[in-house]
Amino acid sequence: xxxxQPKVYVKNxxxxxxxxxxxxxxxxxxxxxxxxxxxxxxxxxxNEQIGVNIGFGLAIAFGVAVSAKLSGGHINPAVxxxxxxxxxxxxxxxxxxxxxxxxxxxxxxxxxxxxxxxAINNFDGGNHTVVGAHKTAQIFASYPAPHLGTINGLTDQxxxxxxxxFLIAHxxxxxxxxxxxxxxxxxxxxxxxxxxxxxxxxxxxxxxxxRDFGPRLFTLLAGYGGETFTYRGWWxxxxxxxxxxxxxxxxxxxFTIGFHTSIEVLTKYAIVEGPKKxxxxxxxxxxxxxS
Numbered sequence: 001x002x003x004x005q006p007k008v009y010v011k012n013x014x015x016x017x018x019x020x021x022x023x024x025x026x027x028x029x030x031x032x033x034x035x036x037x038x039x040x041x042x043x044x045x046x047n048e049q050i051g052v053n054i055g056f057g058l059a060i061a062f063g064v065a066v067s068a069k070l071s072g073g074h075i076n077p078a079v080x081x082x083x084x085x086x087x088x089x090x091x092x093x094x095x096x097x098x099x100x101x102x103x104x105x106x107x108x109x110x111x112x113x114x115x116x117x118x119a120i121n122n123f124d125g126g127n128h129t130v131v132g133a134h135k136t137a138q139i140f141a142s143y144p145a146p147h148l149g150t151i152n153g154l155t156d157q158x159x160x161x162x163x164x165x166f167l168i169a170h171x172x173x174x175x176x177x178x179x180x181x182x183x184x185x186x187x188x189x190x191x192x193x194x195x196x197x198x199x200x201x202x203x204x205x206x207x208x209x210x211r212d213f214g215p216r217l218f219t220l221l222a223g224y225g226g227e228t229f230t231y232r233g234w235w236x237x238x239x240x241x242x243x244x245x246x247x248x249x250x251x252x253x254x255f256t257i258g259f260h261t262s263i264e265v266l267t268k269y270a271i272v273e274g275p276k277k278x279x280x281x282x283x284x285x286x287x288x289x290x291s
Contacts, residue, residue, distance in 0.1 A: 014093065014096070016070045016071075017070055017071035017072075017093070017097075018071070018096055018097070018100045019070060019100075020066075020067035020068075020069075020070025020071035020073070021067055021070075021071045021074060021075060021097050021100045021101050021104065022100040022101070022103055022104040022107075023066060023067060023104065024063040024064065024066050024067030024071070024073055024074075024075040024104065025063060025067075025075040025076075025100070025101045025103075025104030025105050025108065025210055025211075025214075026104040026105070026107050026108040026111075027059065027062055027063045027066055027108065028059045028060055028062075028063035028075050028104075028105070028108065028211065029059075029104070029105045029107075029108025029109050029112070029211060029214065029215060030059075030108040030109075030111045030112055031055065031056075031058065031059035031062065031063075032055065032056045032059040032060075032108075032211070033108065033109050033112040033139055033140055033215065034055075034112045034115060034116070035051065035052050035055030035056060035059070036052055036138070036139045036140075037112060037115075037116045037119065037120075037139045038051075039051065039052050040123075040136065040138065040139055041116065041119045041120065041122075041123045041136070041139075049200065050197065052196065052200075053193050053196030053197050053200065054193055056192060056193075056196055057189040057190060057191075057192045057193035057196065058189055059189075060075070060185075060188060060189040060192045061185045061186050061188065061189025061190070062185070062189075063075045064184075064185040064188055064189070065185035068181075068184075068185060071097070073185065074097060074101070075101060075104075075208075075210075076101065076207075076208040076209075076210060076211065076242075077094075077097065077098040077101055077102075077208070077209045077210050077242075077243070078161055078165065078207065078208060078209060078242040078243055078245065078246035079165065079168060079246065080094050080097045080098060080101070081094065081243055081246050081247065082165050082168070082169065082246045082247065082249075082250040085247055085250060085251070086250065098209075098210065101210035101214075102209075102210045102213055102214040102217075103214065104210070104214070105210045105211050105213070105214025105215055106214035106215065106217060106218050108214075108215075109140045109214060109215035109218045109219070110218050110222075112139070112140070113140070113218070113222060116139075120136050120139075123136060124136050128219070128222065128223050128224045128225075129224065129225075129227075130143065130224060130225070130227040130228055130231050131227070131231065137219050137224050137227075137228060138204070140215035140216065140218065140219050141206075141212050141213075141215045141216035141219060141228065141238075142203045142204040142205075142206040142212050142234075142238050143203065143204075143231060143232075143234060144202065144203045144232060144234050144237075145201065145202055145203060148202045148203060150232070150233065150234070150237060152202070153202060153203055153234070153237045153241070154237050154240065154241045155241075156199065156202045156203060156241070157203070157206070157207065157237060157238055157240075157241025157242055157245060158241050158242075158244050158245040158248065159199070159245065160195055160198075160199040160205050160207050160245065161207040161208075161241065161242040161244075161245030161246050161249065162245040162246070162248040162249030162252065163195060163198075163199075163249060164191060164192065164195050164207050164245075164249065165245065165246040165248075165249035165250050165253075166249035166250070166252055166253045167187075167188070167191040167249075168188055168191070168250075169249065169250045169253040169254065169258070170253055170257065170258075171184050171187045171188055171191075172184065173253075173258055176258055176261040192207075195207060203234075203237075203238070206238040206242070207238075207242050207245070208238075208242060209238065209239040209242055209243065212238040212239065213235075213238075213239055216228050216229065216235060
């Protein structure tokens with residue numbers, strides 16, 4: 001290992017970050033869409049909806065954990081936009097992150113399609129469709145429920161992603177929170193389990209433009225037809241909605257919680273941290289007050 005690493009090591013920091021985002025998003029979609037496949041394809045369902053919620057939450061946790069040290073573990077353009085708005089990400093890096101996240105999502109969905117190819121063909125008879133009793137396109141991308149209109153769908157994605165990014169902004173706020181680095185991916189994944197159990201009924205809670213667009217593009221090329229993009233004019237909703245929701249959730253956190261966490265609050269709740277941690281928190285609080 002020690003002799004091989006220098007030969008394959010990516011020397012460019014941006015290149016390493018893009019690789020991390022690609023791999024993390026690929027893991028997210030491979031696990032996530034496979035969980036959905038196990039929910040949709042069997043005649044007697046293996047995964048109930050709660051299984052999908054937990055599976056996608058774990059997929060996010062592992063995707064973030066794998067890529068965190070290389071890129072920050074965004075694996076979601078909406079999350080990258082949140083950090084761009086915080087000034088933590090440069091515009092060019094945001095664009096490149098978004099592109100590799102879409103590419104990673106595309107590859108992850110393609111791997112699921114290969115893995116479950118026989119099961120998909122057995123279910124739909126090789127006639128890959130977006131609608132009908134034997135539709136399978138919903139394994140890979142989101143589609144609105146029959147009752148859902150475009151405006152309500154957009155509202156759904158704004159609210160769900162706002163809640164998700166509110167929580168991510170809190171978990172990653174290193175100046176004002178004391179979560180260990182190792183626990184943050186688990187908390188982010190767990191928060192998405194909550195999003196799924198609360199917001200999946202309307203359209204399946206994509207809350208991630210890359211997670212939806214990459215697999216949707218794959219299904220177009222894999223023989224599902226143009227309806228993947230034309231069906232009820234839906235395709236843009238899980239792209240625009242999460243971007244809007246991410247900014248709302250991120251800055252709602254800052255204006256309601258983040259900016260109001262002063263020295264008194266930081267030290268008041270440091271009950272179980274021990275003396276050294278309490279002193280560190282107090283110093284951080286003093287810096288916040290002075291700034």
